[in-house]
Amino acid sequence: MLVIKNLHANVDGREILHGIDLEIRAGEVHAIMGPNGSGKSTLSQVLAGRETYDVTEGTVTYLGKDLLSMSPEERAHLGVFLAFQYPVEIPGVNNTYFLKAALNANRKARGEDPLDAMDFLKLVREKVKLVEMDEDLINRPVNEGFSGGEKKRNEIFQMAVLEPKFAILDETDSGLDIDALKIVANGVNALRGPERAMLVITHYQRLLNHIVPDFVHVLSEGRIVASGGKELALKLEQEGYGWLVAGAAR
Amino acid sequence: MSVDSYRRQFLEHAGRRLQKEPSWLSLLRRESFERFLDRGFPTPSDEDWRFTSVAPLAAMEFSLDARPPGGDVESLRKAHIGNGWKRHEIVFVNGRFAPELSALGGIPEGVIVEGLATALASHPEDIEAVLSLNDAFGASVFHDLNRAFLEDGAFVLVPEGVVVEEPIHIVHVSSATRPAVSHPRHIVLVESGAQVRLVESYVGDDGLSYFTNAAADIVAGSGANVDHYRIQREGGSAFHIGTERLLQAKGAVLQNHSVSLGARLSRIDIASLLDGEGADLTLNGLYVVKGSQHVDHHTLIDHKKPHCTSRELYKGVLDGTASGVFNGRIVVRPGAQKTNAQQTNKNLLLSEEALVNTNPQLEIEADDVKCAHGATIGQLDKDQLFYLRSRGIGLEEARSILTRGFIADVSERIRIAAVKDAVRRLLLAEAA
Numbered sequence: 001m002l003v004i005k006n007l008h009a010n011v012d013g014r015e016i017l018h019g020i021d022l023e024i025r026a027g028e029v030h031a032i033m034g035p036n037g038s039g040k041s042t043l044s045q046v047l048a049g050r051e052t053y054d055v056t057e058g059t060v061t062y063l064g065k066d067l068l069s070m071s072p073e074e075r076a077h078l079g080v081f082l083a084f085q086y087p088v089e090i091p092g093v094n095n096t097y098f099l100k101a102a103l104n105a106n107r108k109a110r111g112e113d114p115l116d117a118m119d120f121l122k123l124v125r126e127k128v129k130l131v132e133m134d135e136d137l138i139n140r141p142v143n144e145g146f147s148g149g150e151k152k153r154n155e156i157f158q159m160a161v162l163e164p165k166f167a168i169l170d171e172t173d174s175g176l177d178i179d180a181l182k183i184v185a186n187g188v189n190a191l192r193g194p195e196r197a198m199l200v201i202t203h204y205q206r207l208l209n210h211i212v213p214d215f216v217h218v219l220s221e222g223r224i225v226a227s228g229g230k231e232l233a234l235k236l237e238q239e240g241y242g243w244l245v246a247g248a249a250r
Numbered sequence: 251m252s253v254d255s256y257r258r259q260f261l262e263h264a265g266r267r268l269q270k271e272p273s274w275l276s277l278l279r280r281e282s283f284e285r286f287l288d289r290g291f292p293t294p295s296d297e298d299w300r301f302t303s304v305a306p307l308a309a310m311e312f313s314l315d316a317r318p319p320g321g322d323v324e325s326l327r328k329a330h331i332g333n334g335w336k337r338h339e340i341v342f343v344n345g346r347f348a349p350e351l352s353a354l355g356g357i358p359e360g361v362i363v364e365g366l367a368t369a370l371a372s373h374p375e376d377i378e379a380v381l382s383l384n385d386a387f388g389a390s391v392f393h394d395l396n397r398a399f400l401e402d403g404a405f406v407l408v409p410e411g412v413v414v415e416e417p418i419h420i421v422h423v424s425s426a427t428r429p430a431v432s433h434p435r436h437i438v439l440v441e442s443g444a445q446v447r448l449v450e451s452y453v454g455d456d457g458l459s460y461f462t463n464a465a466a467d468i469v470a471g472s473g474a475n476v477d478h479y480r481i482q483r484e485g486g487s488a489f490h491i492g493t494e495r496l497l498q499a500k501g502a503v504l505q506n507h508s509v510s511l512g513a514r515l516s517r518i519d520i521a522s523l524l525d526g527e528g529a530d531l532t533l534n535g536l537y538v539v540k541g542s543q544h545v546d547h548h549t550l551i552d553h554k555k556p557h558c559t560s561r562e563l564y565k566g567v568l569d570g571t572a573s574g575v576f577n578g579r580i581v582v583r584p585g586a587q588k589t590n591a592q593q594t595n596k597n598l599l600l601s602e603e604a605l606v607n608t609n610p611q612l613e614i615e616a617d618d619v620k621c622a623h624g625a626t627i628g629q630l631d632k633d634q635l636f637y638l639r640s641r642g643i644g645l646e647e648a649r650s651i652l653t654r655g656f657i658a659d660v661s662e663r664i665r666i667a668a669v670k671d672a673v674r675r676l677l678l679a680e681a682a
Contacts (some may be wrong), residue, residue, distance in 0.1 A: 048640050052632075076642030084640075088633045092655030101651060102641035109642065141655070158641065 001026045001197050002067075002166060007058035009046050016042040018222035019058065024166070027194040031208055031233060032201045034219035035241045040201045041085055043219070044170040047199075048082035049075050062166065076102075077109035079165030083155035083172050090142035095154070096124060098142050099161055106162060127160040131187040149180040156187040167191070168199045173207035185210030205237035218244050253290055255311045260398060263314065271370065274378050275400075283398035289391045298390070301575045301607045302517055302546040307489045312431035312461045314399070319343055319425040321455045323351065326423050330453050330483065335668030337449070338363055339419040345432030346402050348423075358414055362407040366435055369405035376407070380437050380467045383495065390519055393493040396433045396465040403435035403466075408444040410471070417447040417666055424454030424462055424488065431461040442471035442499070448478045449669055452492075454485040454512075465493040470502035472526060478506045479669055483676060484513040486541075492518040500526030500555075507664060509673055510537040510545050517546040524551070524558040524586075535564035536660045538677055539572040540600075546575035551593075553586040553619075562593040565660045567653055568604035578623070579611040586616045593623040598656045600630065600649070650678075 002024040009017040016039045024030050034040050046053045047060065049072035060067040063078060070078070090098070103123075104114040115123065128135060131153045143151050152172055159167055169188065173181055188211050192198070200211055208216070208230065216232040217224045218241070225244050226232065236244075260283050264276070291308040292299035323343055340363055341351035347365030357363055362373075370377060381397060404420040422434050440446055452462060462484060470476045484490045490513040498504050510516050522531055537545045551560045566574050576595045597606045610623040630652050638648035654661075654677065661677070664670040 048636075050636055071645070072636060072639035073642050073644050073648075076640060082640050084637065088631070088637045090634050090637070090652070090655055092658030093651055098638070098641075098643075098651065101647065102638070102643050105644060105647065106642040162641065 001063060003059075003061045005059045005061075007043075007046070007060060008056045009042055010054045010056055011042065011052060015056070016053075016222055017046070020222075020224060022217065022224065024197045024199060026165075026197055028215065029192065029198045029200060029211065029213045030215045030217065031213035032199065032217050032219050033203070033205070033233060033236055036203065038219045039222040040219055041170055044082055044085075044168045044199070044201055047168055048072060048080065073105065076162075076164075077106055081159050081162060081164030081167045083152075083159060083167065083169045085170040085172075085174065087143050087151040087155055089144045089146075091144050093142050095138050095140055095142050099124070099158060102158070103161060123161060127157060130160050130190055131157045132183050133157050148175040149177065152176060152180070152184055153187075156184050160187060160191060163191070165195065166197050166199070168201065170201045171203060172200075173202055173204060181207065182210060205233045208233045220244055253287065253308075256395070257287070259314050263399060272374055272378075274382075275370070278381060279398050279400065282394040286391050286394045286398060292391060298548060298577070301573070302515070302544065304515070304517075307461060307515060310429060310459065310461070312429050313426075314431060319423075321425045323348075323423050323425050326425060326453050326455070327351070327421060330421070330451055330481070331419070331449070331668055331672040335666070337417045337419045339421060340365075340404050341421045341423065342402065342404070342434055343423050344426055344430060345422075345434050358412060360409045360412055361414055362405065363418055364405050366403040366405045366437060367401065369437075373405065373407065376439060377405070377437060380439070380469060383467070383497075390493060392463055392491045393465055393519075396435060396463050396493065399433040399463075400435050401433065403437065406436075406438040406446070406448070408440045408446045410441040411443040412441075413445040414447070417449055419449045419451065421451045421453070422462065422464065424452075424460050424484065426455070426458065426460060429459045429461075431463060433463045434465075436464075436466040438466070438468045438476075440468070440470050440474040440476050443473045444471065445475040446477075447666060448476065449666065450478070450480045452482045452484055452490060452512075454488050456485040457487060458485070459487040459489070460485070461489040461491075463491045465495070467495045467497070468504070468506075469497045470499065470504050472500040472502060474499070474502045476502070476504045477665060478504065479664065479666065480506070480508045480518075481669070481673070482508075482510045482512060482516060482518070484516070486512065486514060488513045490516040492516070494518065494520040496520065496522035496531070498522070498524050498526060498529040498531060501528045502526065503530045505532040505534070507534040508536070508547065510535075510547070511539070511676055513543065513545075515544045517548070519548045519550075521550040522552065522560075524553050524555060524560065527555045527557045529555070529558045531558070531560040533560070533562040533564070534660050534663050536657055536673075537564075537566045537574060538657070539567075539574060540569035541572060542570065543572045544574070545572075546577075548575075548577045548579075550579045550581070551591065553580070553582040553589045553591060556585065556587045556589065558586065559590045560592070563660060564595045565657050566595075566597045566606060567600065567657060568597065568606055569600040571601070571603040573604070574606040576606070576608045576625070577611070578609070580613070580621065580623070582614045582616050582619050582621065584615045587618040589616060589619040589621070591619070591621045595625040596656075597627045598630070598653065599627060600653065
């Protein structure tokens with residue numbers, strides 16, 4: 001589904017990613033772990049199409065197409081979704097209005113008819129239960145005045161409505177208490193399926209107790225320095241990043 | 251410069267009028283016109299006109315006689331707020347009352363809504379008192395020009411204690427076959443304890459250049475409640491100058507919402523006098539311009555008496571090479587203690603070339619007051635744009651959603667549903 005080859009990326013002329021190779025197949029959940037500053041968020045932003053990052057080398061092929069040549073919205077139309085580490089607040093723009101515009105833009109791009117207000121409302125009612133989100137929140141301006149946990153739930157709620165093929169969760173666990181973490185994880189797990197792949201980016205192992213990955217990769221200083229099964233996450237939990245980071249830095 | 255053409259018009263106009271009108275009005279016209287001749291059209295060296303050049307307006311010759319209408323008046327009117335709402339409607343075409351287009355049946359007992367030309371005979375004292383108000387109040391030369399050429403407009407009188415349920419819609423349509431000028435004058439008197447909602451609209455033909463030099467006086471008696479909307483959507487080649495004079499007695503509550511979307515050049519002067527204790531004023535404004543449009547709002551809030559409150563929120567969106575001016579002056583007179591005045595102006599620039607000048611001015615001569623003001627100029631937020639696009643919303647739609655989000659808190663304050671919907675629809679058309 002997604003093949004990343006030798007990906008190098010800069011921000012403000014400084015190279016953050018020094019050659020990433022990664023292959024994700026449909027149905028798989030990959031976790032990327034790593035210390036702060038290792039390039040985890042850069043990778044997720046580059047995959048979603050953030051213009052502040054310059055890709056200087058390498059390729060990303062998604063569903064057989066050149067992902068890097070597409071605009072952010074074109075990537076979304078093909079099923080790419082990024083759950084933001086820091087979801088932005090958009091005063092004056094109603095959450096449901098925004099989500100309906102997004103869903104219908106995706107449907108239009110796929111040649112489907114737009115959902116009318118009634119069908120959309122039905123869909124929203126169904127999905128909002130998945131993340132146990134307060135229905136009041138979905139009618140407020142996007143993320144405005146939301147707590148950290150509410151913002152993260154809103155990301156997963158949007159993901160549930162948009163039903164992406166490839167979802168990137170960028171530190172969705174950071175700042176969540178254990179109850180909120182479980183709710184968010186349940187929401188994510190409900191969306192797992194053979195047609196869908198996920199890239200879960202996290203600093204801590206605890207999220208992976210709830211969203212159990214098929215593969216774990218360790219990112220350090222812009223490179224993947226170790227890959228393995230879910231047991232790699234446990235080893236990191238017990239031994240820290242030191243042994244890997246030291247090796248990578250040489 | 252065509253001051254000469256105004257002089258010629260004035261002589262003809264005065265000659266036509268002299269026989270029929272009261273002497274105070276003839277005198278007021280003459281004095282006003284002499285002040286206009288003395289001062290001439292403003293230039294950028296006038297402090298109040300530093301960022302707004304009326305040179306293109308001054309260079310043009312406009313005819314006072316615009317009849318017959320050039321375009322389709324009815325479709326201009328419909329394209330504005332439409333027909334799907336209950337209201338009393340008084341329509342003017344090129345400055346003159348058009349009874350055949352107006353809908354004034356069902357006006358509540360005692361309430362008067364009629365043409366000013368008629369009202370000059372029925373309510374001369376009321377009209378004289380309002381028109382003669384001078385001071386710093388609406389002191390631009392265009393206001394003098396309006397008084398010099400005063401001919402018609404709406405006259406609204408709501409007697410003491412009367413609540414008018416349905417809004418009163420004053421519509422001015424400009425539609426001529428040659429460049430024409432009109433000087434409509436609306437006078438609204440809301441007596442003590444009375445309540446009314448007013449919508450003042452200006453629409454006109456696209457294409458042909460014309461000049462609307464409008465003025466309105468709104469007098470709110472003690473404890474009166476007035477909700478007032480001014481929607482300017484003139485044609486793309488039009489010049490629009492507006493003077494709004496708001497006068498509030500003790501405890502009067504007045505809300506004025508000024509929406510400016512049309513015209514190549516528009517300038518609105520809103521002067522409000524809080525002339526009684528406990529008066530409460532809200533000024534909301536919204537200007538959305540693109541292309542090479544220029545829009546200028548000058549507001550003056552004069553806190554003359556103690557315990558008065560004023561809240562002002564103006565938001566502007568400028569695209570293309572459009573330019574804008576917001577000048578908000580708040581004066582707190584000696585003795586106007588316990589004044590509470592808040593002013594905010596926020597601007598969104600959608601292009602590199604768009605420009606706005608914002609200038610808050612506080613002049614406080616009392617010591618026990620609460621006054622705050624703030625002004626911002628910004629662009630669309632890149633993080634917000636990326637967020638919307640990452641969800642599949644295209645760049646153009648994302649810009650449009652964020653732009654409407656920016657002005658939502660002002661448009662939400664429009665409390666007549668049909669007007670709110672119309673403004674939203676017109677904004678969408680603007681953004682397209």
